[in-house]
Structures are given as C-alpha cells and as structure tokens.
Amino acid sequence: MGKLKITAKELRAIGYPESPVIPVAMNVMEKNYKHHTKEEAMEILKAVLAAPVEYANDAMLALIAEKLLPKALSFGEGLGEVSLNKEGVHFNIFGADHIEQGALHQMYAAAKLPVAVAGALMPDAHHGYGLPIGGVLATENAVIPYGVGVDIGCRMCLSIFDIDTKDLTQREAFFVRELGEATLFGSGAQFQQSPDHEVMDNKLFFEMPLLKGLHTRAWKQLGSSGSGNHFAEFGIIEIDETDAVLNVPAGKYVGFVTHSGSRALGANIANHYTRLAISKRRLPQEAKHLAWLTMDEAEGMEYWLAMNLAGDYASACHHVIHEKIAKQLGRKPMKMVENHHNFAWKEIHDGKKVIVHRKGATPAGKDVLGIIPGSMTAPGFIVKGKGSAASINSASHGAGRKMSRTQAMANITHNALKEELAKHNVKLLGGGLDEAPFAYKDIEVVMQSQKALVDVVGKFTPKIVKMCGAETNRTRKAGKRDAVEGE
Known part of the structure; x- marks a missing residue:
C-alpha cells in the first residue's frame, strides 16, 4: 500500500x-493515517468536518477539530468577564436514566447564565457544543448562536403519498434511482x-x-442534503386512527422523509x-460557547435576521427535493409534515416574553405536528404536541x-451493519459505520420517556435510505438533472 497523500484541493x-x-x-x-486508503x-475527514466537537478530545484528530471550532478571544478582548449565577434556573429532565453526564453538565452550565x-x-x-444536543433554553431578550447550533434550521420534512406500499419492493430500482437523483449529499x-x-x-442577501x-x-447548494446524520428515505407510513389534526385516513402509505439543514x-x-x-461576553470556561447577543444590540438583531433566513433556506432545500420526488412519482402528496430544530423562537413562557432555543429539539406546542426519526433501521414517528410547559413545548x-462517531467507527463492523440492514429489510445507499443503528439509543425507550409531551399519530418505517457515503464522490453523468456530487 502506497503512502497516503492528501492535497489541499481535495x-x-x-x-x-x-x-x-x-x-x-x-x-x-x-502522519497518523499513512496506512489507510485515500477513501x-x-x-474520517468528512466525519470530523461534520461534527468537530465529537473529536475535540480525540488523541489524533483533536488538532483538526480545534481548527474547525470557533475560538474564544484572548484575555482582555471584548467587554470583560461575565459571571454565572450561583444557582441555575430549574430545568426538567426527561429520560434521565439514558442521558450522559456530559449533556447534564452542559445543561447545568446553561441554566446558570444570567439571561436564562x-x-x-x-x-x-x-x-x-455550547448547549447540549436535546437542550431547550428560554432566555430573556438574548439569543445564543451556539444555543441554536451550527446547522441552523436543521429540519425534518415528510410527504405522504397514496401509493401501494408493495411498490417499494416491486419497483425498488425506480425508487432507488429517484432517491439518487433528488438531492446531493456531502459537506x-x-x-x-x-x-x-x-x-x-x-433582500438580506444583498x-x-x-x-x-x-x-x-x-444557491449552488439549494436542494442538497449535507453529510453526517442527514438523510433522504422512502418507507412505509402506518396510521392506525384518523387524527383530526393530521387529517389523513387510517391506512398504509408510501412516505418520503428528508432530514437536513441550512x-x-x-x-x-x-x-x-x-x-x-x-x-x-467572556464567560467561564465551562460556558464560554454560550455567549449571547441581546436583541437590543445591532449584532443581536443581525443574527436574528440571518438565523431566520437560514431557516427559510433550509425549508426551501426540503421543498425543492420533495417537489422533484412528487414530479417523478406523478403524485401530489396527500399531506406534508415538517418542523425545524436547531432554531430559536420568540414565545411566551409563564406569561413572560422569552426566546426559546431548541438545539436538537422538536417544537411540541398544543396540536403542533412534528416528525421524530429513529435510525436507518428503527421507525420514526409523526407526533402531535401536547403543549407541555414542563418541556417548554418541546420534544x-x-x-x-x-456512541460518539469515533466510538461507533471503532466498535461497529461492516458485517454487523450489513446483517442489521438485512434483518430489517432496509436498502442503504451510502451511509457509514458512524451512523449505524447501534450508535443510537432505542427510539421506543425515548418515545416512552416523552409520552407526556407528544401523542403519536403515525409511524414511519424506513425501507430505502440514502445518506452521505463513499459513492457520493463519483461524478454523476450528464442526464435529466445534470449535477456533480461535491464529495
């Protein structure tokens, strides 16, 4: 095997x-991966780029990760130190038995912010990074960029089609082709x-x-899907009872689901x-990435406007993809369900105007529809919010x-993934060991932990799943949608 050589252009x-x-x-x-193939x-480099925080303590990859993460300024720059409160605001924990200590520590730090x-x-x-994934934080007149997250407006979108579910098996090649043509994957x-x-x-763009x-x-990335845990997939929608809000008759349908951001x-x-x-605002080490901008500051208003534009852009990406699929299927969807996460909203909580940050959390206000996915083999759910004040209207x-991505790649084998896919009759296009089902918690346990927050009104079972993978490096031949895959 030749010595590994990587270029800046690559x-x-x-x-x-x-x-x-x-x-x-x-x-x-x-230096450290010279015996690995270029592929x-x-x-590995794509995985670090997609989630640098998960490699911040890696023995070899931390040097790359730290260059991808925003840095605090040197001592003396900015407007001075900001102290955390001694006692943090109260926050409820759902499913505490299955939440790692690192996430709890981050949430305790966020709860001590003066604006919390x-x-x-x-x-x-x-x-x-900053607020934990799955963290919800309401603040007064302040927005925290890393309380929202890097992938602003990361979003779920579901189209329900009145198509016989047997088609997914009998016409698998057709659905595989359309899935491959509908979007591009890769950072x-x-x-x-x-x-x-x-x-x-x-006008904000100008x-x-x-x-x-x-x-x-x-513009060149409009309708693309990114890497990491982003996906586009066909599967089976099961609705046991007709729900007045979802307004889709009980039955089985073909569903098309996408997950990606801005x-x-x-x-x-x-x-x-x-x-x-x-x-x-220079905060103590444990909270330095929770620095905020107030809505009275020009920078705060700029961020708010830019964040909302990024959210609109993320939504547009999904709509472009779903419109392509609907056109190729020759059907209009019976229903579309979609929701942001990684976003901030102006809401009322306990009678007070607040800004609610949901970093990896689904809005679950009263009768608000959302989608909570499982993994590439585990089911996802269409949910209806109960409007729980205890969770700040979230799920x-x-x-x-x-498992972190590093742990997943070190402990999961390709054979194990292949067997799991076969067990659930799932066809995977792309994807990697870092996104294998074993790297995720049991979605059924997670749903059980939030029964007080949402009602399940539909179930989605993945059958044909597309994610970023090695095959996305290939250049697509000119055709009906001439495009080059960027990775």
Missing part, C-alpha cells in the same frame, strides 16, 4: 475552509445548475455583507456570530446518540 472539495485547518489536516492524516482517510429563564432536557440528549456538495426559488431573492458573500454558494450558509452564520458574542428530535 480538502477544499469536501468543504474544508482555507488555512489554518487545511495544512493541519494534511499533516495529521499523512478511508477522506471518510427556564430550561428542559429531552430524552435523546447527548453532549454537544461540499453543489449543483452545476441551481433551481429557482424565492428564498434566494431575499444588504448584509456576510450574507452577500455566501449567496452564490448557497448547509454552508447556516454554518458560516453560526460561527461568525458566535465569535462576535464571545468577543462581547426530542430523534433517538439521540449513545
């Missing part, structure tokens, strides 16, 4: 920003020809300097305004990880 192609991370990544991989090395009003921790919670994925959508005409510089790339647009907004927030956004 790193930029999969979405790595310019220096200082590129030379560091090249050095780390060529294996690039998969209330909080909650969802049963799929795990350690994140750097871009289309050669971009679809038209009104979101790209938003008025805010940061957004102006992101407009071209955002791509490079959201990541750049998150990192830019996190740096600004840190420069204005989990999925099953939640029980």
Whole structure:
C-alpha cells in the first residue's frame, strides 16, 4: 500500500475552509493515517468536518477539530468577564436514566447564565457544543448562536403519498434511482445548475455583507442534503386512527422523509456570530460557547435576521427535493409534515416574553405536528404536541446518540451493519459505520420517556435510505438533472 497523500484541493472539495485547518489536516492524516486508503482517510475527514466537537478530545484528530471550532478571544478582548449565577434556573429532565453526564453538565452550565429563564432536557440528549444536543433554553431578550447550533434550521420534512406500499419492493430500482437523483449529499456538495426559488431573492442577501458573500454558494447548494446524520428515505407510513389534526385516513402509505439543514450558509452564520458574542461576553470556561447577543444590540438583531433566513433556506432545500420526488412519482402528496430544530423562537413562557432555543429539539406546542426519526433501521414517528410547559413545548428530535462517531467507527463492523440492514429489510445507499443503528439509543425507550409531551399519530418505517457515503464522490453523468456530487 502506497503512502497516503492528501492535497489541499481535495480538502477544499469536501468543504474544508482555507488555512489554518487545511495544512493541519494534511499533516495529521499523512502522519497518523499513512496506512489507510485515500477513501478511508477522506471518510474520517468528512466525519470530523461534520461534527468537530465529537473529536475535540480525540488523541489524533483533536488538532483538526480545534481548527474547525470557533475560538474564544484572548484575555482582555471584548467587554470583560461575565459571571454565572450561583444557582441555575430549574430545568426538567426527561429520560434521565439514558442521558450522559456530559449533556447534564452542559445543561447545568446553561441554566446558570444570567439571561436564562427556564430550561428542559429531552430524552435523546447527548453532549454537544455550547448547549447540549436535546437542550431547550428560554432566555430573556438574548439569543445564543451556539444555543441554536451550527446547522441552523436543521429540519425534518415528510410527504405522504397514496401509493401501494408493495411498490417499494416491486419497483425498488425506480425508487432507488429517484432517491439518487433528488438531492446531493456531502459537506461540499453543489449543483452545476441551481433551481429557482424565492428564498434566494431575499433582500438580506444583498444588504448584509456576510450574507452577500455566501449567496452564490448557497444557491449552488439549494436542494442538497449535507453529510453526517442527514438523510433522504422512502418507507412505509402506518396510521392506525384518523387524527383530526393530521387529517389523513387510517391506512398504509408510501412516505418520503428528508432530514437536513441550512448547509454552508447556516454554518458560516453560526460561527461568525458566535465569535462576535464571545468577543462581547467572556464567560467561564465551562460556558464560554454560550455567549449571547441581546436583541437590543445591532449584532443581536443581525443574527436574528440571518438565523431566520437560514431557516427559510433550509425549508426551501426540503421543498425543492420533495417537489422533484412528487414530479417523478406523478403524485401530489396527500399531506406534508415538517418542523425545524436547531432554531430559536420568540414565545411566551409563564406569561413572560422569552426566546426559546431548541438545539436538537422538536417544537411540541398544543396540536403542533412534528416528525421524530429513529435510525436507518428503527421507525420514526409523526407526533402531535401536547403543549407541555414542563418541556417548554418541546420534544426530542430523534433517538439521540449513545456512541460518539469515533466510538461507533471503532466498535461497529461492516458485517454487523450489513446483517442489521438485512434483518430489517432496509436498502442503504451510502451511509457509514458512524451512523449505524447501534450508535443510537432505542427510539421506543425515548418515545416512552416523552409520552407526556407528544401523542403519536403515525409511524414511519424506513425501507430505502440514502445518506452521505463513499459513492457520493463519483461524478454523476450528464442526464435529466445534470449535477456533480461535491464529495
């Protein structure tokens, strides 16, 4: 096996920003992974790029991860230190027996912020960056960029089609082809020809300097899906009883579900305004990435506007994909259900105006519909919120990880994944060991832990699943949707 060699051009192609991370990544991989194949090395680099916080303590990959994470400014910069409160605001924990200590510590730190009003921790919670994944935090007149997260407006979208579910088996090749044509996967994925959508005409793209510089790339990524845990999949929808809110007759249907966010647009907004927030409010080490911007500050209002644009952009990405699928199926969906997570909303809690951050949490206000996925083999659920004040009108956004990506890749074998897929009769296109079902908590346990928060009104069982994987490096031949896969 030849010595591993990685170029800066290859790193930029999969979405790595310019220096200082590129030379560091090249050095780390060529020194410590020299016996890996180029394909294996690039998969590792994609995983680090998708979730750098999960590699912050990795013996070899931490050097790359730290270059991808926003840094606090040096001592003396900004407006001075901000102390945490001695006692944090109360927050309820759902499914506490299955939540790791790292997520709890992060939530306790967030609860001590001077701007915190209330909080909650969802049963799929795990350690994140700033606010834990599955963390919900209500603040007064303040928005925390890393309380929202890097992938702003990460979103679920479901189309329900009145198609015989047997078609998924009998016409599998058709559904596989359409799934492959509907979207691109990968951190750097871009289309050669971009679809038209009104979101790209938003005046903020031409008025805010940061957004102006992101407009071209955002347009090229419109309708793409990213990497990590993002997916597009066909499966079987089961509705046992007709629900007045969902308004779909009881029965079985073909469902198409997508999970992705605001791509490079959201990541750049998150990192830019996190740096600004840190420069204005220097917090203790355990909370330094929870720095906030007030809504009275120009930077706070800028972030709010940019965040909402990123949310609209994420929604547009899903709609572009679902419109392609509906056109190829020759059917209009009977119903579409969609919801953000990784977002902040202005809401009323206990009679007070607050900003509610849901980082990896689903809005679950009274009769609000949402989608909570499981894994590539575990079922997902269409839910209807109960409007629980105890969870600040929130629920989990999925099953939640029980293994980090590093742990998953070290402990799960390709044979085990293959056997699990066969057991559940799931066809996987792309995907990797870091997203194997074994890396996730039991979705049934998670749902049991939040029975007081949502009612289940439908079930989705995956059958054909598309995720980012090695095959997305290939260039698609010119055809009915001429595009180049960016990774």
